[in-house]
Amino acid sequence: MDEVNLDNLRITNRDLDEVTGLDISELSMGRGTRLSVWRHPKLRWSWLLNQGLVLAVALVLWLPVVLVLGRSLGGQAPRLGVFMGVGLGGAIATTVAHGLYGIHKGRQLQVLSHLLDEVDRFNEMIKAVEILEELRQADGPSKRLSLDNPEAVKEALHLTRESLMCGLMSDKIMRKHQRFIARRHELFASIETNLSSLQTLQVSELAGDYGQLLNEALQVGTTVHQELRKLTSDP
Structure with a gap:
């Protein structure tokens, strides 16, 4: 599946540091402890x-x-x-x-912590695509493990990445200003559009080996959407 540029799709720690303005690791976000630490024994x-x-x-x-x-x-x-x-x-x-x-x-950065968890899930999806590609190459000419429409996978992952980055940018803006501003509405509208596109892909292209990947991408996009909804409901 050469069409999928995994290096461009993956969200790296450097990307997270730049878009959040904080030093992000698997344990911390700036000076705050990530909530996922308490859910995973290895992280504890x-x-x-x-x-x-x-x-x-x-x-x-x-x-x-x-x-x-x-x-x-x-x-x-x-x-x-x-x-x-x-x-x-x-x-x-x-x-x-x-x-x-x-x-x-x-605890003050709960929304950011949840968004970072979704970034981890997204990167796991990228890893799953890499594994699928290795299996496809090992399968050779039989094509049993080939994806029906790799372009749909690429589009779904791209939209999910954009939603995550918009969510992280919106969180940074609101942490900086503590009030809603016009830029936030633009970012939120972008997430709405990406989520709608993901839903269309999930419905129209569900049949095939990549259907589960599209469904996972839709779940991540929906979670980002819900987290941003929480922000918009705050006074």
């Missing part, structure tokens, strides 16, 4: 490991300060032990505060 362990690293850095910052302070006050060994306890407590408190702040910021 990664988040805990990250908190362990924060604790290590906090210890490096706290312990030398309290030890120097203890020595400057003429503290003996028992008192230095107390100061070390204070340093350890300070490091733990700093780590807990860092984690709670990230969770709080993440």
Whole structure:
């Protein structure tokens, strides 16, 4: 399926950083923690490991300060032990505060977090297309695994990508201005148009091996549409 340019369709971390204005990773969005961390055990362990690293850095910052302070006050060994306890407590408190702040910021960015989850689903669809193409090439001349209409797959993925990018741009604008502005309506109208086109494709081209891909693209587009509806209903 050479017609599908997967490199152009995939939404990379660099794309996300540019369109959201935040540093995006699988665990975080800027200083906020992504909500998906709590739904996936692997991500929870990664988040805990990250908190362990924060604790290590906090210890490096706290312990030398309290030890120097203890020595400057003429503290003996028992008192230095107390100061070390204070340093350890300070490091733990700093780590807990860092984690709670990230969770709080993440809750403030719920819409963005949901949109990023849809981006992950979209990239998984891109990977599925890559696997299908590899299977098609391995299948050789039998054509049992060939897609009936690769152009329809390309169009569906392209429309889904545009909807996601519009949703992320709209979220960034509203985070920046905290109120609805004219540009938001333009972006929202684009999502409406893309979703309508996806629905038309899903109905008219459902028969064939790529029907499931079109359905997945429609589901992603619908979710983006619903998330933007939530934004438009806010005062």
